Amino acid sequence: MVRVIPHALLALSSVIGTTSAASHARASSQSCNKVQYHFPAGTGKNDPRAEAVKQAYVREWNEYYKYAFPQDDLEPLTHNGTDDLFGWGASVVDGIDTAVVMGLTDIVEKQLKHIAATDFTKSATIVNFFDINIRYIGGLLSAYDLIKSGEFPNPYDQDLVEMLLTQATRLAKAISPVFETATGLPAATMNFTSGEVIQSTTSVHGKSYNSTNTAQAGTLILRAQKAEEYLLKPSPAPAFPGLVGTELDTSTGQFITFDGGWEAGVDSFIEYLIKGYVYDRDDTYMQSMKDFWLVTAESTQEHIALSPYHHPELTFLSQLDEDGNIMWTMDDYACFAGGNLLLGGHYLDRPEITALGIKVADSCHRWYNATLTGLGPSSKDHSLYPCYSTVQHGAHQATGIGWYNASNQPYDPEYNNATYRAQGAKLGYFIEDPSYRSYPEPLESIFYAYRVTGDTRWQQYNWEIFNALDTARSKAVPYAEISDVNKPYGGTLINYVSSFYFAEVLKYLYLTFAEPDVVSLDKYVFNTECHPFTIKTPC
Ligand SMILES: *[C@@H]1O[C@H](CO)[C@@H](O)[C@H](O)[C@H]1NC(C)=O
Ligand SMILES: *[C@@H]1O[C@H](CO)[C@@H](O)[C@H](O)[C@H]1NC(C)=O
Numbered sequence: 001m002v003r004v005i006p007h008a009l010l011a012l013s014s015v016i017g018t019t020s021a022a023s024h025a026r027a028s029s030q031s032c033n034k035v036q037y038h039f040p041a042g043t044g045k046n047d048p049r050a051e052a053v054k055q056a057y058v059r060e061w062n063e064y065y066k067y068a069f070p071q072d073d074l075e076p077l078t079h080n081g082t083d084d085l086f087g088w089g090a091s092v093v094d095g096i097d098t099a100v101v102m103g104l105t106d107i108v109e110k111q112l113k114h115i116a117a118t119d120f121t122k123s124a125t126i127v128n129f130f131d132i133n134i135r136y137i138g139g140l141l142s143a144y145d146l147i148k149s150g151e152f153p154n155p156y157d158q159d160l161v162e163m164l165l166t167q168a169t170r171l172a173k174a175i176s177p178v179f180e181t182a183t184g185l186p187a188a189t190m191n192f193t194s195g196e197v198i199q200s201t202t203s204v205h206g207k208s209y210n211s212t213n214t215a216q217a218g219t220l221i222l223r224a225q226k227a228e229e230y231l232l233k234p235s236p237a238p239a240f241p242g243l244v245g246t247e248l249d250t251s252t253g254q255f256i257t258f259d260g261g262w263e264a265g266v267d268s269f270i271e272y273l274i275k276g277y278v279y280d281r282d283d284t285y286m287q288s289m290k291d292f293w294l295v296t297a298e299s300t301q302e303h304i305a306l307s308p309y310h311h312p313e314l315t316f317l318s319q320l321d322e323d324g325n326i327m328w329t330m331d332d333y334a335c336f337a338g339g340n341l342l343l344g345g346h347y348l349d350r351p352e353i354t355a356l357g358i359k360v361a362d363s364c365h366r367w368y369n370a371t372l373t374g375l376g377p378s379s380k381d382h383s384l385y386p387c388y389s390t391v392q393h394g395a396h397q398a399t400g401i402g403w404y405n406a407s408n409q410p411y412d413p414e415y416n417n418a419t420y421r422a423q424g425a426k427l428g429y430f431i432e433d434p435s436y437r438s439y440p441e442p443l444e445s446i447f448y449a450y451r452v453t454g455d456t457r458w459q460q461y462n463w464e465i466f467n468a469l470d471t472a473r474s475k476a477v478p479y480a481e482i483s484d485v486n487k488p489y490g491g492t493l494i495n496y497v498s499s500f501y502f503a504e505v506l507k508y509l510y511l512t513f514a515e516p517d518v519v520s521l522d523k524y525v526f527n528t529e530c531h532p533f534t535i536k537t538p539c
């Protein structure tokens with residue numbers, strides 16, 4: 001999940017001005033294919049299910065509004081809220097475009113008023129560039145695009161609607177000093193009171209570096225200086241072509257780890273390689289991103305798309321350790337790969353990539369379907385801010401799941417005991433981290449699989465997940481996060497509702513059941529936080 005998409009970048013680049021927007025080379029139109037299945041008119045939707053998801057948004061918004069507004073996130077067990085995302089009402093800004101799409105005009109009106117009245121250039125805490133980019137700027141620009149599209153109700157005060165753009169530009173300008181590093185690769189954090197840019201550091205094999213995270217840098221179209229070259233011409237070469245590691249040195253632009261894969265830390269970089277191209281395929285820089293994505297996709301198939309011992313029906317994408325070795329583990333974030341491979345495979349007419357996308361989406365669905373609660377294990381080694389602070393590499397930390405390799409061995413001998421062995425034999429994988437933290441990636445890929453194939457089994461899967469969200473935990477606190485997907489009612493409830501529950505979980509679920517031409521994948525491309533932007537060069 002973790003993710004300024006091109007459009008957002010345009011706002012950033014217009015404020016950063018000098019370096020970014022300048023080179024904008026165009027090439028003649030490249031061929032492409034429509035992504036969505038051709039649903040016959042009037043088919044493909046399921047009104048009662050779409051309505052049920054909409055009511056879930058209303059219920060959770062009302063809880064948030066009553067107990068937590070205008071704080072960032074709701075704490076549902078103690079009936080209060082927390083300012084853990086800089087204190088600007090993250091759930092409002094992250095969630096507004098979902099309410100726009102659902103046609104919840106009374107709620108959107110409250111959200112627009114809050115946004116217009118907020119000073120996004122001040123914060124009591126250190127601010128993180130990545131979350132500002134994907135949640136706040138992404139949410140503001142997407143709400144603006146959708147309201148202005150004419151496809152959704154627009155009874156609002158138009159001055160408030162224009163404030164979405166004004167506030168996005170102010171925020172982009174305020175955070176732009178993070179690009180003032182030796183390479184132009186963004187530093188992670190800033191103090192908005194002092195204006196000080198604060199570098200993250202990463203320690204690898206005992207040596208410390210000023211660093212940025214690949215996913216964080218990769219959520220931008222880095223026309224600035226030579227920054228783009230550091231990502232698209234990686235040095236030193238990754239362990240496998242196109243599968244770059246998670247950390248870059250902001251002083252030299254060198255990669256400092258080889259821990260490639262589709263997991264947190266690299267995820268959004270890979271994601272945007274193809275999404276940038278879908279957004280604007282006539283742009284020569286986006287074309288080089290697409291070429292890199294093809295190398296990544298082919299290398300994924302060849303090297304890290306693996307089936308567990310005696311489970312050929314499953315295909316997981318392994319992450320690599322910091323030295324580039326296969327680990328036979330995968331986190332929940334990497335489950336976005338199914339949808340991303342399906343998007344690119346269809347758009348570029350590459351059936352073998354599409355086929356891999358289906359396999360990965362099916363395998364991630366199994367994470368959910370095989371548990372007691374019907375929800376899947378997440379990943380505990382990445383806290384709310386995966387790119388926020390000092391990262392210690394080296395030790396293997398628990399991730400979502402692991403499996404036994406072709407020699408029936410796990411990467412980490414800790415997973416050799418009878419408990420894990422029994423789980424592996426039964427499910428095809430063992431659960432390293434049993435918590436469920438509202439991560440959206442499997443249901444994101446299921447949404448893509450439905451929209452590109454039209455096969456209603458995918459709709460059924462997302463309906464089962466929606467019901468699991470509702471019934472897995474105590475009725476008093478529906479939708480709380482849980483400690484153990486394999487315990488009745490999910491074990492212990494976690495006192496937190498993330499803003500991405502509004503932005504991602506409920507939007508992907510709703511769009512699975514809405515008319516398929518609502519936010520069509522042929523008209524919109526989503527940022528990594530599920531904020532849709534109007535495609536510049538539709539196919
Ligand atoms: C929320 O309420 C609980 C219980 O009253 C309290 O312990 C906690 O500190 C509160 N959280 C915040 C962020 O104020
Ligand atoms: C941010 O800068 C201000 C002004 O220099 C300082 O008072 C404050 O302690 C800093 N905040 C943090 C969290 O370091």
Ligand SMILES: *[C@@H]1O[C@H](CO)[C@@H](O)[C@H](O)[C@H]1NC(C)=O
Pocket residue numbers: 199208209210251
């Ligand atoms: C990190 O950057 C700061 C300046 O922003 C510099 O003083 C420091 O030496 C750098 N550290 C490393 C390990 O490169």
Ligand SMILES: *[C@@H]1O[C@H](CO)[C@@H](O)[C@H](O)[C@H]1NC(C)=O
Pocket residue numbers: 368369370371372373374460464468
């Ligand atoms: C697993 O999938 C089957 C078939 O769709 C369904 O009947 C069953 O309820 C699902 N189990 C869980 C735990 O979601």
Ligand SMILES: *[C@@H]1O[C@H](CO)[C@@H](O)[C@H](O)[C@H]1NC(C)=O
Pocket residue numbers: 405406407408409410411
């Ligand atoms: C499986 O993992 C073990 C332990 O890391 C390793 O020694 C072995 O070579 C691996 N087998 C395969 C086929 O990759």
Ligand SMILES: *[C@@H]1O[C@H](CO)[C@@H](O)[C@H](O)[C@H]1NC(C)=O
Pocket residue numbers: 417418419420
């Ligand atoms: C296997 O290890 C896990 C985690 O340390 C532990 O909870 C479990 O009880 C162990 N199983 C056996 C049979 O020792």
